[in-house]
Amino acid sequence: MLFNTGTFAIFFIIVFISYWLFLKNSVKWQNLFLLVASYVFYGWWDWRFLSLIFLSSLSDYLIALKIDAPIKPKSAKIWVTISIAINLIMLGFFKYYNFFVDSFIDLFALFDVELSKRSLNIILPVGISFYTFQTMSYTIDVYRKQLKATRDFVSFFAFVSFFPQLVAGPIERASNLLGQFYIKRQFDYEKSAIAMRQILWGLFQKVVVADNVGVVVNQIFDNYQQQSGFSLILGAMLFSFQIYGDFAGYSNIAVGVARLLGFQLMQNFQSPYFSQNITEIWRRWHISLSTWLRDYLYTPLAIKTRNWGSFGIAFSTMLTFLLCGLWHGAAWKFVIFGAFHGIALTYDIFTKKTRKKWRKQIHQKIYDPISILLTFSYWTFTLIIFRAQSAKDAFIYLKSIINKPLFTPDDLSLAGLKLTMVGIVVFFMAFDYMGRNKTFAIETTGKPWPNIGRFAFYAFLVFLIFLFFQTDGDAFIYFQF
């Protein structure tokens, strides 16, 4: 079930009412109910996926207990390695098998060696990139003695499959979320009101910004060979806002929904587009992933290579971001996307002192806005690679920006649509800027206003959500086959 569907709304209303009305006095029953609800939610996509998440949860539950009570100190290390191996093999097989096979075949083709392909029709289980990372962080934290292994079977399985964050994050840490399953949740009207506001804003980000802007982006990217330079740039920039609205919107809805059930999930986005460098963007974009990579990949790697000096740091940074890129999808364009960010972060590390000097010399009132613009431009540039059909298409797209004429008469077509998109983005980013230090943009909007003013504001957002709701399907079902 997707968050912005009627099915989910009905599902959640049932869960919400049952949870608070009938189960409010028993933690055990609340957890069991959430576990069942989460499996129903996940099984809705495909019931076959349930076996995988069950296995992943079971193996890490058992392994953590083994790590915590080792017979020999070395066996703890063996067990955590097994856990990582199981999760990565599962992830590797379902997500990357075809990618590896194809790349292998392509590599040999370079030398004119033809390999026969044993193609497998593998379905990618929804959310596997998220929950494998989530369970891995649990066993690693237990190994690092930051956490005690739990014997609470139900709580642990519920933690892994918790439906608000199962499909698209935030990737939670056991130290944050697992503990919340042990205590009884109390219904809090204030917190629930804030949660509703967060869900409203998330819906706005998704329905009004992402879905609408996406229409123009798709038109431009699907026909990129016929676009003018201006159009290609516009398409890229709009995509930056589409992906932000889509992902941050989904995260906000997830956090809001969890809050309505009494859970506090971590914040996943913090107004990333006002960052002054790429390092800062990654501190504010998909925070749960970047912190995961920092704690479980970059830091151990950097510690191991600490005597390689600058090369060690560069190496660790590049490798982390190449894998970060690959995490997003099984294609070379994602690896290249990662590489560009590895480069940017390495640049940031080695120029830290210099940039500090520049900021003092060029007055910060000039330096900061320019930094924001340059950072956004670089980010958008990497997103072209991310969004294009393939690495090759991305390359042609980028070349076309320079080769093609800047404007063509075609640019005037759909001017109304394009202007609408720009208007929506400006409205969105104005609120994003005003709420840049908050958990979500409109967290405190309207607090000092009278009740009716605040209600009018929320009603206006609801109005915009309906007004710009993409009604899919064409007027005709003119089915050509």
Place this chain on the structure above:
Amino acid sequence: MLPVFLATFTVLWGLFTPSFIKDNLNYKLGSDSFLYNRIREAKQVQNVDVLVLGASQAYRGFDPRIFEEQGIRLFNLGSSNQTQIQTEVLIKTYLERLHPKVILFVVNPESFSMDGVESSIDFLCNGVIDNQVTAMVFRLNSIKTYFTFVYAGFRQLMGMDNDFVHPIQMEHDEYISGGFVEKEYQPYRDVLPNDSVRWIPRHFQMEAFERNIETLKKSKSCIIFVQAPVLREFDSKIMNAEWYNQYFASFNVPYYNYTQILNLPKSFFYDNFHLNQHGVDTFNNDLVERLALKQKITEVTMTYYH
């Protein structure tokens, strides 16, 4: 509380935002179906001999002047992309006052596969919003229709467009009394699809169609199904044409598939779906003959006096 705010915002948005903004509120006075003129004329007319119901093949395919020459009073109640849901509204509103002896129900498959939203906008902006139109809005249950309903309703309540005069001529089209729209001659210009085509019917349109036929059968009028001619080369690409033929035949109503009957080539059309005036002439004259319209009109008139 919330609905009040939403309605208020809808009206304010419609009044003050420029029309180029692409959103779910679509208000436009005047359309190339000339529904505006047609509705206002229908409110004045009483007692016709023949009533035509359908989408664009109806109002562009039946020329009242040709029928008038044969002494038949014909009125066209059709509009662009009109679907069964809209035809239902027209039947319930105008059937009694028009009191036709014969109803020519144009049954071209396209109308069954449409969602009816576009036509509903036409009805809301260019028709008169009354109980039947309101019922249609709720039956359609579409966001776009709801928004337009609120805004158009407001404008009509406030009489904001009372001074509007719809032109009789628009680009190459001219509105002819009796609900017909004549297109200035232009040669055939359209593209044939490469692959086959299937008009997939929507359940709610089929249900509305069945309701319509039931209502019409209760009246004393003689109902005849007519599938207006489309270009034969296009028709041959429709995979489920036979399914529709059988569906229409199942209603125990005389059914004439004029694409098959006349099998007209490109010289009679200006696009894949619409006859040019020469085609209309040929089609209408054949219809009067083949359907023995004058005879049927006389028969039904007699039953009114029993």
Place this chain on the structure above:
Amino acid sequence: MNQQTLLSELSEIFNEVLDKEGIVLKPDTHAGDIEEWDSLTHIQLIVAIEKHYKIRFTSLEIQHWKNVGDICQSILDKTM
């Protein structure tokens, strides 16, 4: 070597690596207390500390550190 000497020596190292002045470390000081102490400078601090005391920490030891006090303990363990 007592903890006080250790803390002042470490404060010096921190000052140098983080390019600051006047850092005064306490046993409960942790990364969140000093702005420049992030995942990157953390590595640089470790390298500097290891160089200064001519010791080498294991990865596990490093991961167990929660604050400066833990670091001191690890140093003492290795230099005793």
